[in-house]
Amino acid sequence: MIRVSVIGAKGRMGQHVVAAVRNAKYMELALTIDAGEDITAITPENTDVAVEFSVPSASLENVRALVKSGVHVVVGTTGWTEEKMDIVRADLKEHPGLSVFIAPNFAISTVLAEYFAAQAAKYFESAEIVELHHPDKVDAPSGTALHTAHALAAARQAAGMPNIPDNTQTDGGSRGQVVDGIHVHAVRLRGLNAHEEILFGNAGEQLVIRADSFDRTSFMPGVLLAVRKAGTRAGLSVGLDQYLDL
Structure with missing residues (x-):
């Protein structure tokens, strides 16, 4: 016991x-x-x-x-x-x-999403993270998104990949927080619980890995x-x- x-x-x-x-x-x-x-x-x-x-x-x-x-x-x-x-x-x-x-996140779906994303990271030129939570959450970006960003960056570095391309002029704009070279975007919206999307892109193709926790x-x-x-x-x-x- x-x-x-x-x-x-x-x-x-x-x-x-x-x-x-x-x-x-x-x-x-x-x-x-x-x-x-x-x-x-x-x-x-x-x-x-x-x-x-x-x-x-x-x-x-x-x-x-x-x-x-x-x-x-x-x-x-x-x-x-x-x-x-x-x-x-x-x-x-x-x-x-x-x-x-x-644990940055206890949802098994989210842990698996991060694991799969780390495997995919070395095959795609671009990668970004969008995390979506309820507006009562006190931190942003979420600990889960930060942990995912570190995992993606480590996988890319181990594979010898170059920096993610981004020619955006950010004066007066927003591209999210940059964590180890990965852009992380935080959404706070009533009705959401805990959600994360990891987006990958190559010329002519896209992969999206998403985990949703609808209830605690x-x-x-x-x-x-x-x-x-x-x-x-x-x-x-x-x-x-x-x-x-x-």
């Missing part, structure tokens, strides 16, 4: 995580923590894995506190940078065997998979693809 505590349990994602844990086999809900409550109540005596779905401004300190307590952590909060992850890596050196897992329940199989895998890979891990048979 895996004892799971949830940070941000009353949030939009946290509520779904609480329900998923309660309904999952071989898991039990330990503690639920929200803003203003004492995260140090979560300890190895009552929790095996903590699932952290708070806000970007609080996530780093939450994770550091959980690592200090000696609890495995699964993180779904976005807004993580390499600098923040380096801080966690340093903390983990003092806790060998402990794991922190960060789509993230729960990935969350539960990460909880079950917690502790199997010590240190900091990023991306659900590491737990899929790809």
